[in-house]
Amino acid sequence: MRLYRLVLGAAFALALPQADARPVEVPVVTVRPSTAVVPANMLRLSLEFATAPEGPVLPRVALSRADGSELREPFLAQELWSPDGRILTVLLHPGRVKSGLVAREALGPILVPGDDVVLTLDGRPLKRWHVGPTDLHGPVESAWHVSSVRPATRQPLVVRLDAPVDGRDTGYIAIADADDRPVDGHAELRDGESTWTFTPDAPWRAGRYRLMVRGTLEDPAGNRLNGHFETPLDTPDAPAMDAAVAFDINPIPAVLPSPRTSR
Structure with missing residues (x-):
């Protein structure tokens, strides 16, 4: 009887899904801004997923220069999700976007006109932007x-x-x-x-x-x-x-x- 229980327990353990520290990959459908050029004072971007991903996503997102070096602390540590959990809006740190603030003086601006930057998820490139001039006008x-x-x-x-x-x-x-x-x-x-x-x-x-x-x-x-x-x-x-x-x-x-x- 004891042997039967041991065999049954082992079979049950094998049937359980194995823990995996890696997040389940969910395809990104759209990245916005979808333009090739963004202003140097870009404030936000969004990722639309095919289905709602599980767990925090922002730690998996990075903004890098064309040479692969990551930009230092570009994002505000806050995830803004659509009601269906498929669209994530990410804010570039406002304290570094707006001039005259402490964060910008200490760390500098996030984007610099003339640079090329790459948005990545889990190290894989999603979108490449060329950084244009600062936009101070707004919709008219x-x-x-x-x-x-x-x-x-x-x-x-x-x-x-x-x-x-x-x-x-x-x-x-x-x-x-x-x-x-x-x-x-x-x-x-x-x-x-x-x-x-x-x-x-x-x-x-x-x-x-x-x-x-x-x-x-x-x-x-x-x-x-x-x-x-x-x-x-x-x-x-x-x-x-x-x-x-x-x-x-x-x-x-x-x-x-x-x-x-x-x-």
């Missing part, structure tokens, strides 16, 4: 271009932004009709987050519409629609102010029969 909705669409169709509306915005801010732009009712549909950010497209659930109707923009819409450097991340320390933050861009969908002109010529 009056400079956006709204495409024309035909009524009675579900033709996508295309909005060309003046510069890339945060890749997580797709829902910060919406459309309202002339009665201020929201227009239902599907929105996407494309072309390096510099183009916003919207496909309505129902065909467009002719009339006046408004592109509604939340004041908290930001670019990758943390500049808001009506405010800048890089402001003097003694200057209070300006309140976020929503904006609207009006556009019209014109009715299809009637096609009149051509007059008959008399003989």
